[in-house]
Amino acid sequence: MNKTMKITVILTLVAVVLIAAIVVVSNNKAPNETDIVRQEVDLTGQPLLGEENAPVTVVEFGDYKCPSCKAWGEMIYPQLVEDYVLSGDVNFSYVNVLFHGEESVLASLGAESVYKQDPEVYWDFHKKVFDAQPEAAKHDDVWVTTEKLLEIASEYPSINQEQLRRDIDEELTMEQVITDKELFEEHQVSQTPTIKINGSTMEDPFDYEAIKEVINRELEVDKNE
Numbered sequence: 001m002n003k004t005m006k007i008t009v010i011l012t013l014v015a016v017v018l019i020a021a022i023v024v025v026s027n028n029k030a031p032n033e034t035d036i037v038r039q040e041v042d043l044t045g046q047p048l049l050g051e052e053n054a055p056v057t058v059v060e061f062g063d064y065k066c067p068s069c070k071a072w073g074e075m076i077y078p079q080l081v082e083d084y085v086l087s088g089d090v091n092f093s094y095v096n097v098l099f100h101g102e103e104s105v106l107a108s109l110g111a112e113s114v115y116k117q118d119p120e121v122y123w124d125f126h127k128k129v130f131d132a133q134p135e136a137a138k139h140d141d142v143w144v145t146t147e148k149l150l151e152i153a154s155e156y157p158s159i160n161q162e163q164l165r166r167d168i169d170e171e172l173t174m175e176q177v178i179t180d181k182e183l184f185e186e187h188q189v190s191q192t193p194t195i196k197i198n199g200s201t202m203e204d205p206f207d208y209e210a211i212k213e214v215i216n217r218e219l220e221v222d223k224n225e
Contacts, residue, residue, distance in 0.1 A: 038198070038199035038200050039187060039196075039199050039201075040198070040199040041057075041059045041093070041095070041183065041187065041196055041199065042183070043057070043059070043093050045176070045179070046093045046094070046095065047093060047094055047115050047119065047122050047123070047126075048091050048092070048093050049081070049085060049091060049092040049093070049123055050085040050086075050088065050090060050091035050092055051088045051091055052091065054085075054088055054089060054090050054091040055089065055218065055219060055222035056084070056089060056090045056091075056197065056198055056215050056218045056219060056222070057090070057091050057092075057093065057197070057198055058080065058084075058090055058091070058092045058093075058195065058196070058197050058211075058215070059092075059093045059094075059095060059195070059196045059197075060072070060077075060092070060093070060094050060095070060193050060194070060195055061095045061097050061183075061184050061187070061189045061192060061193065061194040061195075061196070062094060062095070062096070062097060062192050062193045062194075063096070063097040063098065063099050063100055063104050063192045064096075064103075064104060064107035064108070064111070064129050064130065064133070064144065065099070065100035065103050065104050065107065065133075065139060065144065066097075066099070066100070066139070066192040066193070067133070067136075067137055067138075067139070068192060068193060069130065069192050069193045070130045070133045070137075071206075072193045072195075072205055072206065073127065073130050074130075075206065075208075076205070076206060076208055076211070077092075079208055080092065080208075080211070083212070084215060089215070089219055090215060094126065095180050095183050095184060096108040096111065096112075096177060096180040096181075096184075097180070097184045097189060097192050097194075098177070098180075098181055098184075099192060100139050100140075103142065103143070103144035104144075105177060106144050106145070106146065106149070106168065107129055107144045107149065108177045108180065109167060109168045109171060109173050109174065109177060110129075110146075110149035110153070110164065110167070110168050111125065111126060111129065112167070112173035112176040112177060113163065113164050113167035113168065113172070113173050114153060114156075114159055114164065115176075116167075116173060116176075117158065117159050117160060117163065117164070118156070118158040118159060120158075121156045121158055121159060124156070125152060125153060125156065125159075128152045128155070129144075129149070129152060132148060132152060146165065146168050146169065149164070149168065150164060150165060187201075193205045195211070197211065197214045197215060197218065198214075198218050200214065202214070
């Protein structure tokens with residue numbers, strides 16, 4: 001009886017150890033082994049930087065009032081463009097998020113107006129709006145105004161100032177802003193910036209090594225198809 005009990009105890013301990021080992025291995029999978037749910041973003045009518053048919057699409061869900069989005073645009077975006085967009089491997093799109101009230105909407109209306117008037121100017125204007133965000137700004141600091149947007153756009157001769165003012169004041173580009181709102185709600189965006197690569201959401205938008213890893217993996221998959 002004692003011998004049988006000892007064997008039973010030993011087998012039980014072995015089973016517990018094996019289960020624990022499986023749990024540990026599962027919880028420590030490398031980032032590229034992590035099961036990621038893909039949800040492609042419908043970019044119909046959205047601004048697109050780079051080759052339209054690039055094999056990899058990076059989407060930023062951002063808010064012009066968001067200090068972290070300004071930081072992402074200064075730290076990560078230039079590297080992304082230099083390493084992947086200019087080569088034609090990646091294209092990049094931006095979806096407006098409206099987390100910070102009236103100013104978020106105002107900036108989005110202005111950006112959509114500029115895009116409608118001249119898509120080639122959009123990306124410069126986009127960057128200049130973030131540049132206009134005060135350093136160390138807080139979410140509730142007021143700085144986005146119609147006059148500020150007009151001042152930024154005045155650098156671009158192709159942008160009609162009167163049309164831009166009307167688009168903002170009369171909310172003539174609200175349809176596009178609502179489309180973006182529906183997109184960020186559909187994709188359950190809860191923080192900005194949120195970065196998606198071919199439909200997969202990055203856990204840390206500021207981890208450029210992880211971003212490169214996912215992009216390179218997607219490029220490899222495309223090459224083998």
